[in-house]
Each structure stands twice: as C-alpha cells, then as structure tokens.
Amino acid sequence: MAQAFKVVFTGTLDPTVNPEDVVRDFAAVFKVGEQQARELITAGQARVLKTDVDADNARRYQAVLEEIGIASRIEAMTAHAADAGDAAQPVASPADSLAESPADAPAADWAGSGADAAASQSAVSLAKPAAERMPTSAASDALGRQPPFGPIRHRATHGWYWITQAWQQFKAQPRLWLAAVALVYLVTFALSLVPVLGSLATMILGPVFAGGLMLGAQSQERGGTLRVMAGFDGFSTHGGQLALVGLLYLVGLFVVFIVAGLIAMATGVVTAGSMDALSSSDPDIVAAALGPGLGLFLLVVMLTMVPLLMLYWFAPVLVALEGMTAIEAMRMSFRGCWKNIVPFTVYGLALFFILLAASLILGVVSALLAAISETLMVVLMLLVMPLMLVFAVLVVLSIYSAYRDVFHTTTQSQGAHVF
Template identity: 30%
Template sequence: MEAQYRIIYSGNLLPGQELSEVVPRLAKKFRMKEETARDLILKGGGRVLKQNLGAEDAERYRAAMTAVGLVITIEPQNTVAPQEASLLRPYAEPTEKPKPLGLAKRTERSAKPSPKSDGSWSVCPKCGAAEVSDLTGVCQACGVVVERYLESHGQSQGAESGAQNPYAPPGADLTPPLLESGGEDRLYPPRAVEAGRGWGWIAEAWELFKDAPGGWIGALLLFYLIVILLSIVPFVGSLATTILGPMLTAGLIMGAHAQHQGEGFSVSRLFAGISEKPGPLALVGVVYLLFAFLIVIIIGGLFAVMIGTSGMMAPGATMNPSDLESMATAPSFLLPVLFALLLGIPLAMAMFFAPALVALNDVPVLQAFKLSFMGCLKNILPFLVYGLVALVLVIVAMLPLMLGLLVVMPLLTIALYTAYRDIFYR
C-alpha cells in the first residue's frame, strides 16, 4: 500500500514574508474575507490541512500553500486501519414500525450536516464530506469555500443549519476548485498573463514539437493539402474549408493535449475532431461563416452608399478610369476598410480559442466564442509579443527555400494549445 501523508500548517510565515502581505494573498487564493484569513494565519498553528495524500499530491499541496507564504510541513500518516466489526450481529426484534420506502428516502435526503458547537464546520454543508480544512475552510472533496457557500444560502459561519434566511434567494455555488485533483484539467474564466508569456507559449510548444517532429510535420502538410484541394472547388470549396477548418484545427489541439498528458502524437490525430466531436466543431465553422457573411454585407453596403453618393450611378453618368482612381484614393474610401478591421479583428479573436474550448472542454459554441474573445482581449500584450516573435520566425524560416516553415508552422500551431492552457487552465 502506498504511504500516506498529511499536510500541517506550522503557524509560521516564510522568512521575509509580512503578515500584511500574506493575508490578502491567502484571502484571494481561497476566496475568503481578509478578516477570516488573518484569524486562520494567527490561530491555525499545528492544524492538519489535508490528509490521506500520496507523496506527489502532498508535495503539490505544500507548493500551493508555500506560494502563499506559509510554512508547511509534510508528515507520514498512520495508515493502520481500525479493527473491523463482526459481520454477523445478533438478531433483535425491531422496536419501531418500519417506515415506507419513500418516507425513508426523504428522511435520509433531508439530513444535512450541521456546524460544531463553536460555529465552525468539519463536514461540508454542500456535499456532506468530512473534508473541510480547519485552516482554510475549504472542502477538499468538492472544492467549495464553506463561508461563501453559507453566505450564498443566507447563512453564516456561526449560524445553526436551521437558521436559514427564508427571504434569501436560492444560490448556486460558483466557486472554482482550489486545486486540480488527479491530473484533471479544469476550465477557469480567462485570465490575463504577463507579456513575456507570448514567447513562453512558443518555447513550450517547442518542447512538444521536438518529441514528435515527424508526426507534426506530416499532420500540418496533410492539413494544408486538404485546404488547398478544397479551395480549388468553386464556391462550395470555400464553404467546406470554413466549416472543416475548425474541425481539423481541433484535431491538432486535441493531439497536443494528448501529447501533454504523456501520449504520443501521430498524423491520425489530425482527424480526432472529426471522429469525436463533428457536430459541435462543424457548428463552430457555421457560426463563424455567418458572422463573416454579415460583415461582408455591412462592408458591401458601405461601398454601395459611397458609390451612390458620388454620382457615378446617376442616369447618364459615365465612369472612366480616372474617376475610379480618384475614388480609391479619397480618404472616405478608407471608411469601409476601417469598418472591416473593426469587425474582422473581434471575430478573429472570438474564433481563436473556440475550437479548443469546444473540443477539450465541451463548451457550448456561442459561449466558446465569447470566452475566446475575452481571453484574447485580456492578453493583448502577450499576443503582441507572440505575433512579433512569430513574424521573425516566419521570415527566418523562408530564407532556406522556405524549408524552415516545416518547423515553424507546426510550432505556431502547438503554441495555440500552450496559450490556451496558460489562459484558461490553472
């Protein structure tokens, strides 16, 4: 049996850490009030934060708490199990009349955890698990912050479970889990990262690429071959490319995700999106196509208004090349172009992470567009750095007969996944 460990807060701060700095960090990390965080730091010495952990999980928990500024120790845990009771018990006549099955179920379901005598909780009021940390007030089973959960349900830490506010609106706990468990990736709202992460995305992408360079080069060559062949078909080909593009891109992202989790990468990963989630990913392409078509209509309308107001379409008017040249160089001609940029750039931002959100986390399509747009909007500087580095890499890659693109294009594609992890995962 694997050795078990427990995490203990020593009651001390790391050298160089000030209480005034650690308190807001702890409050922000665990989403609690600063007053509560201060009391926990000052009165939590010797408390067991988590138990029944393997060595790897224990180190992960200690690293998370150390980052806040607390001194954490790991101790071996006594894993000797208590003696089991006998499976055979003397038969005794029931003293109470058995309840109907339906009533028994309702009674069992209505039993709720209650606070201890001092007003604190050792059993989670949401899931019922006895996994609430005495220090942080966070349930290690479901990740809920007890204080926030009680407030959202009209209760307080010191209130009895029956003293619920009857006028409080029903609330759902939206607190994200504190730490990832079991290696499972959890989706969070997009966050802003440092500008230097734009280069970090490419550097991390290189680590994945160099583990399977042949597979990535082959997948990208096949990707562009499919796009080129479809583009040859008039009209229908461009529509098919728009719809199929997100599906193939999602396959590459799913391949990078599998590779990040220790699996291999092969050319067949390109079609993972088509085989596993064809409907939602095709809908991504359809929604993008509709938005793009709407932009084309708006820009076309602006051009039509400009030509109409110029008098060129008036009865008896003649159009010569000089008139077209003067109209093209007029400042007003830039108005539709600016509108195209103002509408096209947000659409590109909304599309950037949408295939990844749908493929990896089953996010609804419209919500995926919204989250992708917010993720890009919060990280303009990192994307600027990423774009500049990508431009330099493409220019350098084109020098030796463009052979360097065989490396750069897969690298930039994988960077889409590493950026996604950085912005949406914790």
C-alpha cells in the same frame, strides 16, 4: 469572516493511471521527494492536503490534483476545526506560493505530512480521452456549485513565451507534427477545389481539424506520441460543436464585411462611383477609383475583424478539450483574448516579424540564386513549402500553449499545506 475550505485526498487514484506515474508527477509538480510522494499516494488513506483556502483556490488545487490522477474532494472548515487544525498540523514548509515562471507547473509547492480525513470517495476518471471526461467548465464540485473556469491575466512577456513553448513542443516530435499539419492542409486544399461548396466546407471544417490537432498536442504533452491522423480526431470528439464554431465564424465574416462596407460608405472611404468602377475592364480606372479608398476599406475590415478573431481564437481548443458548446467557447475565447490583450499584441507582432524576417531572407537569397542559376532558384522554391509548414505548426502549437497558460495557470495560493 469568509468561509474557509480544505482539500482532501480521498486515498484513491484514477484507475486508468499508473501509480508510479502519479508519484512522479506529484513529486515534480509539488516539489517534494518521490519517496515522500509515494508514501502519501500509496497508503490508500484519506489525507488533508490543503487547509484554510477560499472556495476558488480550493477548486484550483482540486483541478491540479485531477490532472495528475489523484481523486480529491473539498470540505468546508468550521472555525473550531480550522483552529484545531492549525494547532495540530504545523506547516512543514514556508513555501506557499505558486511558481511565478510560466514554465512551471500550475500548482503550489507542497510539503509536510498530515492527519487523516474522512472516508475516501470514488476516484474520478482523469486519464480518459477528453470526450469522455466532464469538462472543467461543466463539472460540479463538492461545494455544490460550478467550479470556476476562466482566463487569467498575464504579463506582456507571455506573448513570446507562448511561441517558445510551441517551438519546444514541435522540436520533440517535428516529423510527426509536419506530417499531421501537412495532411490537414492537403485535405482542405482538395476541398477548396470544389466550387463554392468546397470553400464553405473548408471554413466550417477548419475548427474540426484544429480541435483534432489540439487533442494531439494535449496527448503529446501528457507523454504520448502524436498521431499523423490527429487532425481528424476532432470529428469524433465534439465534432458537431466544432463545426458549429466554423459556421458561426463564417457568418461572422459576412457580418464583418457588411459592417465594414457600411462604415466605409458612411465615412466616404468608398463611394458609389468607386463601386461602379469595379465593373470596368480597364485596370487603370479601377486602380484610380479604388486606390486610396481600397486601402482604407481594408483597414476598416481589419479593425472589425479583431473582435471576430478574439471570439474564434480559443474556441476550437475549448470545445475539444473542455467540452464546451460552441457559444460558450466563443464567449470564453473572447474573454481570454480581451484579458490578455497586451501579451496577445506581443504575440501577434512576434509572429509577424518572424514571418517578415523569413520573407526578407528568402527574398534576398532568391535574388542571389536567380542570378547564379535557375535550377538553384527552383530548389529554393521547393524548400519554401516546408518552411511555411513549420510556421503553420508553430502557430497551431502556440495556440495550445497560450490556452494552457491562459486557462490552466492557477492564481496565487493561500492557506496551509498539511499532508
């Protein structure tokens, strides 16, 4: 019979959190009354919160408690203790499964009151900045092994859910998000004006800015206010590893184009003659030589780009918020994308059609306004930039919401709730 474990509230909280906030969050996440949660949390006594779970689920429950600000530990259960616990601690509620809706918090419904456990241990620091906290992927747990951290497979509909969640987060602080992303774009645009080195710097620093924005998204989700300078926070939080992600991505781009070129030449998509045509000053000759082949070459490039994008997509947020190294983050990013390839396909198509619909609408309106007045046409062009900025913010926040859903949604629970 598999070893069973129990999750024990040590009776202590993270000293940097407000106990009332912990009470409120505990009640909301675990669907219990605030008074019941307050009695449990403020008693200062160790309590058994969950019994008879396997090691993986025990760690997941512990991670949920840590996010709230509650210190806990995991203890192995002997067969005798498990039987005695079942007899002494009846389950007060049959609700023992995680919320299926992705909008729900990643935890099970907890209910009841329970028995004392052993003496409390030191509270872990959970409300500190991400740079000061030990990442989930690196922390050791009470079992002496690394706690599991990995992607969770979701249904296709989650691809659209990531976008809707991003929109809701944007609506909460729209002006701040527009300002923060606009500032990042202005800085990267200024860097790109520097010949050669500026473009390389933009590619390498891209994940650093992205990591800062992810930190801002996390801060907002936890009730904070987004800083306009949030995009620059990545320089002080794992900046070296974030820049390494950008460097590896840049190297990957070179490799992709080399591989795509070799494949294109091997399959006859691009020939030596078409390559020679590139040196011609006559655009008609270039178009005739590369017309069909260029389209196929670009298709090959796109197909070879997909694995690289999978390596990169979650890497900045995993480095910034989980403290992973660049290599670890890119591997984990690939796993997360591969395991959720179906919702990611839905997500990509949804963003594409949103952009396509907006482009078509703007095109029609532009044509109508151009026929009426050139002044109105100029006004419309000035409005396009904010709309594109909104789309950019939506992409940034959808990456964060996808990260939360893929890497911080717990699996189906098991065992008994006792507290």
